[in-house]
Amino acid sequence: MRVGCPREIKNHEYRVGLTPAAVREYVAHGHDVWVETKAGLGIGADDAAYAAAGAKVVATAKDILEKCDMIVKVKEPQPSEWCLLKDGQILYTYLHLAPDPEQTKGLIESGVTAVAYETVTDERGSLPLLAPMSEVAGRLSIQAGAVSLQKANGGRGILLGGVPGVAPGKVTILGGGVVGLHAARMAVGLGADVVILDRSLARLRQLDDLFAGRVHTRYSSLQALEEEVFSADLVIGAVLIPGAAAPKLVTREMLSGMKKGAVIVDVAIDQGGCFETSHATTHSDPTYEIDGVIHYCVANMPGAVPVTSAHALNNATLHHGLALADRGLGALVEDKHLRNGLNVHRGRITNKAVGEALGYQVHSSESVLAVA
Structure with a gap:
């Protein structure tokens, strides 16, 4: 799978979705990793560090958002980003959709499969990626x-x-x-x-x-x-x-x-x-x-301390990210805790709290994945 990591563009957001160490793991699993130039400068990781880890450093986020199968970010996509997403892609990031009707509408219209860090669960009912x-x-x-x-x-x-x-x-x-x-x-x-x-x-x-x-x-x-x-x-x-x-x-x-x-x-x-x-x-x-x-x-409070927070975030998200890259939608079918992170899939809302907050019909993640 081609996995992409664009540079974060939210105000004073210095974290990065993939650290060089995380890139090495994806590459070791056989995936092509594209990272936007200067994406890691906020944590002291330059383009050379990403290249050494096995990533292809690309010039623009547009290349990543249009050509990669899976997008790994930190913060929710901004309007200039979600308009480039498309059906068949997996978006793996924080979303926080309930108070954000514009982003929700954008993701629905894109057809993307959006997995939110903040609703992935574990066997204790905790939120390990949050x-x-x-x-x-x-x-x-x-x-x-x-x-x-x-x-x-x-x-x-x-x-x-x-x-x-x-x-x-x-x-x-x-x-x-x-x-x-x-x-x-x-x-x-x-x-x-x-x-x-x-x-x-x-x-x-x-x-x-x-x-x-x-x-x-x-x-x-x-x-x-x-x-x-x-x-x-x-x-x-x-x-x-x-x-x-x-x-x-x-x-x-x-x-x-x-x-x-x-x-x-x-x-x-x-x-x-x-x-x-x-x-x-x-x-x-x-x-x-x-x-x-x-x-x-x-x-985005943790963006103020990106060296600490980006590494802590990657430690938590890597396992499920590799599963998505390795098995695609199959990872969601196989793992109910990862499936709880599914918020939007091909134009349908699959998270009950989001649907209730914004007035959308909610579809069970099991039903929409079965259709896929």
Whole structure:
């Protein structure tokens, strides 16, 4: 199979879908790999490194998108990319379709088979291809929040860890999953006062045991949510419903009860965000202010640390990527966990959460693959 990796074109996105090490694996499996020139510069991998790994370095993304059988990316295709995709191709990347009707329509019209990293599962019901970027984003959320809290950046002027004789800042984390866990680890490491809200008592017990009293846990009732958001200096949005739009937990009205200069970091923005006032921002212009509350809603947070995040992502995606390259659609038929990653196939939506969010008829992945 001819496998292609174009350079990412989203604002300040420096990650790459295939590292040179990953290219070597595909080549060892007998595949031709095409990589767009300069695709790996953000992680310090030049064209020579890709050529040495066995890739063909090509001049434009157009060559890759039009001529390769399988496209491996990091972020969702942009309009200039999805218009070049075609029936019979496999697209393997993050998609986050539920809050993105334009991309969804573009992929449907292209006829491509689109496999989304964020909905591939494993035998435990976890999301193994989403996890590494959730880990990175969770840790980055505290860094970004700490910087945004500085007075010169519009924040309250709070040092999260405090100093002797001065209380630390308070961090409220909405959601105790992978993002929430890693955000809490960073915040605790800085010495902040941390509380995690979640609706799974089992998960709250796990977190309580893990942090051994260094983090407070609360069941996420409406009252608890208000109390913890209103008293926080930094609020991290870390909720996830796989494939679906994120629930709006914090309303516009609730901002009036928050501290002036408090900061919101909405890690769920890829799925539409869990704050009513959230809209996607970029690394070039990451924050905005509403009702005195600073919002940080960068939709590709891990892109800020591409060396770490690109290698972590490739470690997670390589196994399934090789299966798709080796066996094509047969890999989806044979592996139910990989099949859960199928979101669009030849003009049909196959992910229930996406279909419900955008009003499309949903077809079972088994039925559409049987037709293929």
